[in-house]
Amino acid sequence: MPLEIERKFLVKGAAWRALVGESGRWIRQGYLCRDPQRTVRVRIYGEEGFLTIKTEGENISRDEFEYGIPSAHASELLERVCLRPLIEKIRYRIPWGRLTIEVDEFHGENSGLIVAEVEFPDAHTVLEPPDWLGEDVSLDLRYRNSQLAFRPYATWK
């Protein structure tokens, strides 16, 4: 069973941009189901299409089932079938010790939001956080992408 242990942080300032070695990759995604017990996500990541089911685990662990699908299907599902609004963001990967910090810079209706995600190989690995990592929002449901596709950042003010 694929298990995901992930923490999510707000990003402070722009210092992280100096650490980005590669250009970011464009992500476009939408949801067929936003129920936290069983979200179903359609994603185009670069040129690849994915269908992903996530289900609620305890605390910060979630089960994830991910399948590659033809990007033409993903594109059609996003255009015609997924709930609105879609999520659009650029993902940057920053190596950090033995871990990788993924910084997501949102666009569209979530423009202005920048969050960092760290996936841990196990529950014992420790992150030495860089200065630009802000508040831990792992348990704040508003920052879930499935929720940002329902109540986008632009509507929070």
Next chain:
Amino acid sequence: MPLEIERKFLVKGAAWRALVGESGRWIRQGYLCRDPQRTVRVRIYGEEGFLTIKTEGENISRDEFEYGIPSAHASELLERVCLRPLIEKIRYRIPWGRLTIEVDEFHGENSGLIVAEVEFPDAHTVLEPPDWLGEDVSLDLRYRNSQLAFRPYATWK
């Protein structure tokens, strides 16, 4: 774009059983999303697992996106993630002229219900119906599997 033109009928009597050349195949399925605009189905058909997205078309045509997944994943999704109740049925395939009639005999909470489905290659193909085909219920939403997984046949009386 995969397009599905399908009609669904009630089955009268037991004459159809004499036409079944092969043993039926057990189907177990459940739903991650029952919204008619975007149903997401997990199915185990014999030994194979599938993830299928159907979206509303006009009248009896629906778009369908189907992907094979490991049957162990399908099994875990059915056990732990899908909405209740699950659908259990045996499917029999009966060749009928150039078409195939699929008879679904439901079990579990939909026990007693037997329906026949015919998939047409195009909108012009005509079915010469056998005597045991009853009322056309193609447009009766109650007979959709996604609805039978919500309001099973046993609760109709």
